[in-house]
Amino acid sequence: MGLCFDLATSNVVAHLLGPGRRPPRLQRGEISYFLHVMEHRDDRFVSSSAELADEVRDRAVASGRRLRGLPGRSDVLAGADVRHVLQPLEELFGRYEAVVLPVGTSEHGDRLGQFAQEAAHAPGYGLLVLMPQLYMPEVNVLVLDPDDGVNDAVRRSDEWPGAVFAVRGESSFFLPFDAAYAAVARAASVDADLRAVLRAAREGAELKAVTARRTRRRLLHLSDLHLGTPRTGRRRAYLSRALSRLGPLDRVVITGDLFDQPRARHREQYEEFVDHLRDLTQAEPVVVPGNHDQRIFGNKVGRVGSRRGELAELRWDRGAVHDRDAKLVFLCFNSSKKGDAARGGIGDKQFLDVATSYDTARRVAGYDDCLRIAVLHHHPYPYPLPDEEPRSGHRPSEDPVSGHAHTWVERVRSLLSRERLLGMEDAEQFLNWCAARDVSLVLHGHRHRSRLVTDSIPVSGVPFRSHGLTTVGCGTSLGAGDSPLSFNVIDWNPATGSWAVDFQESEPDGSGFRSVAVRACTVRSTDGW
Numbered sequence: 001m002g003l004c005f006d007l008a009t010s011n012v013v014a015h016l017l018g019p020g021r022r023p024p025r026l027q028r029g030e031i032s033y034f035l036h037v038m039e040h041r042d043d044r045f046v047s048s049s050a051e052l053a054d055e056v057r058d059r060a061v062a063s064g065r066r067l068r069g070l071p072g073r074s075d076v077l078a079g080a081d082v083r084h085v086l087q088p089l090e091e092l093f094g095r096y097e098a099v100v101l102p103v104g105t106s107e108h109g110d111r112l113g114q115f116a117q118e119a120a121h122a123p124g125y126g127l128l129v130l131m132p133q134l135y136m137p138e139v140n141v142l143v144l145d146p147d148d149g150v151n152d153a154v155r156r157s158d159e160w161p162g163a164v165f166a167v168r169g170e171s172s173f174f175l176p177f178d179a180a181y182a183a184v185a186r187a188a189s190v191d192a193d194l195r196a197v198l199r200a201a202r203e204g205a206e207l208k209a210v211t212a213r214r215t216r217r218r219l220l221h222l223s224d225l226h227l228g229t230p231r232t233g234r235r236r237a238y239l240s241r242a243l244s245r246l247g248p249l250d251r252v253v254i255t256g257d258l259f260d261q262p263r264a265r266h267r268e269q270y271e272e273f274v275d276h277l278r279d280l281t282q283a284e285p286v287v288v289p290g291n292h293d294q295r296i297f298g299n300k301v302g303r304v305g306s307r308r309g310e311l312a313e314l315r316w317d318r319g320a321v322h323d324r325d326a327k328l329v330f331l332c333f334n335s336s337k338k339g340d341a342a343r344g345g346i347g348d349k350q351f352l353d354v355a356t357s358y359d360t361a362r363r364v365a366g367y368d369d370c371l372r373i374a375v376l377h378h379h380p381y382p383y384p385l386p387d388e389e390p391r392s393g394h395r396p397s398e399d400p401v402s403g404h405a406h407t408w409v410e411r412v413r414s415l416l417s418r419e420r421l422l423g424m425e426d427a428e429q430f431l432n433w434c435a436a437r438d439v440s441l442v443l444h445g446h447r448h449r450s451r452l453v454t455d456s457i458p459v460s461g462v463p464f465r466s467h468g469l470t471t472v473g474c475g476t477s478l479g480a481g482d483s484p485l486s487f488n489v490i491d492w493n494p495a496t497g498s499w500a501v502d503f504q505e506s507e508p509d510g511s512g513f514r515s516v517a518v519r520a521c522t523v524r525s526t527d528g529w
């Protein structure tokens with residue numbers, strides 16, 4: 001049988017096929033669309049059984065009533081609410097051994113549509129085919145709480161078209177188109193052992209994933225370690241083991257607040273941690289300072305509280321850092337140069353210094369095939385984004401990537417306008433500078449919360465042209481203040497200009513890191529999103 005969905009909403013099917021698996025968060029609009037197409041679109045079904053199509057519609061209607069009955073109007077439904085809404089459909093999907101989801105862009109629509117139709121009509125039992133009619137946009141894809149196969153599919157979007165296979169009771173996996181077509185053909189055979197076919201397909205998927213990684217460069221983003229406290233000290237080994245399982249890495253970026261207090265005696269912990277990072281990458285990490293690395297308790301007023309000289313011997317990256325092998329250029333800023341309390345700012349002199357370093361290095365090396373990344377500690381967009389139209393005229397958008405709910409302490413701090421004590425003074429100048437310098441990605445920390453903001457910034461002096469900019473915030477990698485432990489993994493393919501970021505979080509009790517969101521950018525764009 002076949003049904004039609006899109007990649008983000010179909011992520012729920014992989015969870016429902018796995019008993020006891022944590023259900024994903026879904027945006028309200030996505031789940032509403034998911035149910036709507038099952039209630040009202042006859043062309044969404046490919047089945048020889050009219051009774052089955054009627055049952056799907058009836059269960060979708062029941063789920064729609066549950067959705068409308070949920071209290072509140074939050075844009076993002078928590079996993080428990082998703083499970084409650086989709087419970088009428090859970091038993092139906094549970095009848096199938098596996099679900100096949102073709103994935104691609106509109107460019108691949110005809111090819112994937114034919115594949116889905118053939119697979120849905122094929123003989124054999126236990127296989128459900130999801131047939132996308134609205135394919136993913138050409139540039140950006142975001143999935144919250146992705147299952148393994150969906151995560152892999154988004155991160156390998158430059159290999160589309162392909163298909164995700166979700167297997168009952170197991171994790172899902174992704175295969176490029178030719179391998180996916182062959183696997184479905186074998187599974188549809190009348191005398192096929194479906195589980196054996198899927199097992200062989202999974203083994204092939206793992207080999208293809210290893211091969212695919214060789215064509216990409218992998219960047220690890222850490223932030224806000226706050227070394228020097230008992231809690232972060234206890235979690236170093238746990239984080240190190242999790243990072244060791246990532247496989248080969250090309251570079252590591254740490255966006256400030258290495259220490260909780262700027263004291264030299266904490267350097268030994270940092271050096272031990274960095275030695276482990278060097279083992280993973282064979283390269284020096286790219287490191288910029290945070291306010292806690294230079295100010296007492298992270299705060300200062302004028303010169304009171306400033307202790308920049310304490311860690312003067314620690315190596316900070318400044319200006320342009322070019323990784324020729326990975327084809328990456330890092331533009332490194334010390335955003336604690338300005339600002340009182342825990343606020344930040346860069347200042348005109350530092351903008352000029354970084355620009356001079358960038359131009360000098362570019363004349364020698366050339367950066368045309370490189371991904372340009374700006375690195376700083378402070379966040380260039382306020383928390384939360386303002387509702388009113390910004391003065392610049394461009395409106396950024398934020399995606400709800402963090403799987404961690406706000407604590408009551410964080411809510412109280414927001415009510416007390418905490419942003420006035422933590423923000424960045426020349427943020428708008430920084431963003432315009434990035435657009436003028438063709439920066440595609442900004443990495444930051446500071447607020448101990450994973451964050452993703454996309455923006456289209458007018459390029460100064462060039463009429464009718466805007467620049468697409470993605471800003472990625474890392475939480476606190478060692479769980480300072482009992483926040484979730486966080487890190488981000490960025491996969492970059494220099495050959496295609498595509499890249500993806502995977503947001504990983506773990507509760508402080510060590511219950512395990514999981515992907516809370518994955519975002520892909522399939523082309524390098526300078527004309528907005």
